[in-house]
Amino acid sequence: MKRGKNATIIGCSDLFERFTRHIAKDKGLSPGSIHRYKGCLSHVRRSLDVDADLVDQRRAGNFASILRETVSDRTAKEYLWLLESCWNWAKDKYRLADSNPWQGLAAKIRPHSTQKVKPFTEGEVIEILEAFKSDRHYRHYYPMVCFLFGSGCRFGEAAALQWKHLSQGFSTAWIGETISRGHHRRTTKTGKAREVVLSPGLAGLLAQVYDRRSPKPDDLVFPAPHGGSMSDQLFRKRAWKTILDRLGIDYRKPYSTRHTAVSHALANGANPLMVATQAGHNPAILYKSYASVIENRSIFVEFS
Structure with missing residues (x-):
């Protein structure tokens, strides 16, 4: 993927950290939300060690596959939604490409059917x-x-x-x-x-x-x-x-x-x-x- 014209060179983990600080300041985050953001960041650091403007659909798809092997489907969907929101926020601020590589990935995850929990007798x-x-x-x-x-x-x-x-x-x-x-x-x-x-x-x-x-x-x-x-x-x-x-x-x-x-x-x-x-x-x-x-x-x- 070619770099966007005048794109800011910033790593994925650094970008997501800035996004997290922005959301925390703008909307406030509950302890549960902070836990999700930190969890997503830890996976980005491990498996997405590239500059943000180099993330294309292939890289995003590979990352989604890694997520599904390491976390639950529900958590994977939450992380992918966060990344999609992060890239939307950063598009103009850091001159990323107009197309969001994360768009639609969360919707493709179909959670496996699970057995209903029985009520206590x-x-x-x-x-x-x-x-x-x-x-x-x-x-x-x-x-x-x-x-x-x-x-x-x-x-x-x-x-x-x-x-x-x-x-x-x-x-x-x-x-x-x-x-x-x-x-x-x-x-x-x-x-x-x-x-x-x-x-x-x-x-x-x-x-x-x-x-x-x-x-x-x-x-x-x-x-x-x-x-x-x-x-x-x-x-x-x-x-x-x-x-x-x-x-x-x-x-x-x-x-x-x-x-x-x-x-x-x-x-x-x-x-x-x-x-x-x-x-x-x-x-x-x-x-x-x-x-x-x-x-x-x-x-x-x-x-x-």
Whole structure:
């Protein structure tokens, strides 16, 4: 590939670092996003050690192939999107060629079909809750795990919950924020707030916790054992995996508590639209993902 006229000579890794600093300054980056940018940069340094204006479709395609051999399809797509954005940003600034060699590469990746994660059975849920409640090391997490199974909330949403977000009597919870990697607070995944109606049993548990702690309105409902926000990674690696291993239950990520809550609600005859609203699900996606769980019954009135 010929160099563009008056092109700036800059290496790919140097270009991507400048792009990252630009995005961080212009839009701000969450810890999770920073992790993705750093991950992409490490692969660029290893496998794309050329000047940016020399990257053509062949080089970009080869790099995409290397990515697919070393990271998941989802991560490969994310990295290729970042590189496409980087080259679009740098086109005029560094006089790169008008055609973007990364354009369309992410769309060509078709993730392999994966087996759907099974929800926990009612018996497994009871076992898990009892194990957390009785364990001297991990009983601190018991109210949090009860809330996850009983509300269908995402882990970060539960971790961000403050006492001021609960109604008087603890019958409802306002879900409008999430915490990423234990400290970065932002809006929910969908960008929308919602109200979740809590069961009497869950409301009673929260009332007990409140009476025991006498917290302030801004205090976290489910703090980490030593204070501060709870980290999903630490919880998963230490408490969650340990409990499941001990019980001999097939491992599923903590996110499966949400899948379990939604699946059992639908199987129990709950209105799918109400479930979607309270779980913060897109109704169309819920119908597609849980079609086999939704009870198939006539909706028409029988006149005879």
